[in-house]
């Protein structure tokens with residue numbers, strides 16, 4: 360069997376705590392299931408800044424490039440609020456996404472039945488929710504030039520960010536959304552602001568053309584992104600796949616996270632294009648949440664987003680579909696048993712810390728895999 364090379368970047372805050380629980384699962388898979396994962400680990404974010412004065416070292420970038428998949432925890436925190444913008448912790452994540460060309464960010468928002476009452480919405484609105492946000496990840500205002508603050512010389516400054524999208528960038532993310540929709544409920548809702556932004560006009564045109572040319576069997580709807588945000592909290596179950604740009608996708612996925620009960624529940628996969636020769640794609644798996652400085656170091660963070668991100672890794676990078684299904688089922692079973700971290704705690708449930716939650720999921724996973 361070919362070794363599967365995983366590069367771990369736990370990062371800052373709760374990143375390492377959540378990653379520790381994935382490490383337990385990988386350890387189990389290697390020993391009990393002969394999974395042959397080979398692990399290497401690096402620094403990203405504030406901890407990399409403390410060690411090298413950069414948000415990620417060149418050596419770790421090279422390792423990320425070579426790995427079969429990267430597992431990423433979280434970066435950032437108040438300790439690094441005042442470091443120069445170019446080397447702030449978040450720059451490490453943005454560089455990984457850009458240099459590995461991880462243009463497709465898949466952010467599923469699934470409301471596990473046991474958590475319907477943990478959402479801030481009425482249970483009937485979120486029960487059975489299963490939507491997928493497909494966020495463009497290497498373009499838009501995150502990376503467009505110019506991006507600067509200029510001195511106007513009259514006591515005023517001007518902050519500039521630039522939203523740029525080319526046809527090919529919209530086409531490829533739309534295609535990912537349509538392909539995925541075909542494996543689900545076959546419906547895509549594209550969100551932009553064509554009423555205000557030129558990039559929104561182009562986005563709308565290209566998605567429409569891509570649909571007409573290659574995916575006429577998929578149901579396509581367009582929505583202005585602000586109205587889309589409203590619909591997400593009004594009637595979230597109307598959606599199947601949402602495709603949107605980098606910034607709207609960032610915001611809408613945090614909104615979607617709360618439909619599932621907590622930011623600590625939402626996994627994501629950041630994928631590149633399949634290699635023309637090998638068919639393999641570069642990939643990084645990252646929970647949607649950040650480093651949660653308010654709870655870091657206390658052993659109380661919810662590791663489910665990180666563990667579910669590893670399940671996505673099994674599915675998308677290694678085609679280990681059965682194992683991915685079992686890991687997701689293990690999460691659902693543990694929630695059914697009433698085991699909860701603080702962020703999803705409910706009356707009558709058993710409150711546990713990060714490591715107990717990880718252990719409970721691993722135990723279920725082992726049972727299901729036996």
Ligand SMILES: NC(=O)c1ccc[n+]([C@@H]2O[C@H](COP(=O)([O-])OP(=O)(O)OC[C@H]3O[C@@H](n4cnc5c(N)ncnc54)[C@H](O)[C@@H]3O)[C@@H](O)[C@H]2O)c1
Pocket residue numbers: 373432433434435436437449452621622623624645646647648649650651652653654659660661662664702
């Ligand atoms: N992918 C990433 O690395 C990433 C993502 C978002 C934010 N950030 C960074 O993280 C730092 C903090 O940002 P923020 O506070 O806006 O967002 P955050 O996601 O870190 O936290 C928001 C809230 O959600 C809670 N939360 C998040 N994840 C949780 C988990 N797994 N279990 C329990 N509770 C959880 C936190 O305690 C906090 O109250 C910033 O520096 C930000 O740039 C990093």
Ligand SMILES: CC(C)[C@H](C(=O)O)[C@@H](O)C(=O)O
Pocket residue numbers: 449452453609647649
């Ligand atoms: C940390 C930050 C750069 C990142 C983003 O804005 O993309 C985060 O909010 C996310 O959702 O992954």
Ligand SMILES: [Mg+2]
Pocket residue numbers: 609610613647
């Ligand atoms: Mg975000």
